[in-house]
Amino acid sequence: MGDECDRLLLELDHWLHGELPNDRSTALRDHLEQCPPCFESADFQAQLKALVAKRCGEEVPDGLRQRVLGFLQDNQPS
Numbered sequence: 001m002g003d004e005c006d007r008l009l010l011e012l013d014h015w016l017h018g019e020l021p022n023d024r025s026t027a028l029r030d031h032l033e034q035c036p037p038c039f040e041s042a043d044f045q046a047q048l049k050a051l052v053a054k055r056c057g058e059e060v061p062d063g064l065r066q067r068v069l070g071f072l073q074d075n076q077p078s
């Protein structure tokens, strides 16, 4: 785990809420593409947040998990 990984984990929470500025969001997405451990962490956290929201009786945002997966799928080389 390098410095970029530490930074990503700090920003992940904001990203999952759609609160991250575009420039950092792009950097985060690029990092996830290159770093499977961080991608797995992002996927796990997205699922965890959805589960917590459900248990708390809150509305689960549509596509919270898809936000993580979709970023990668959108950027697959064709």
Ligand SMILES: [Zn+2]
Binding pocket: 002, 004, 005, 008, 031, 035, 037, 038
């Ligand atoms: Zn990483």
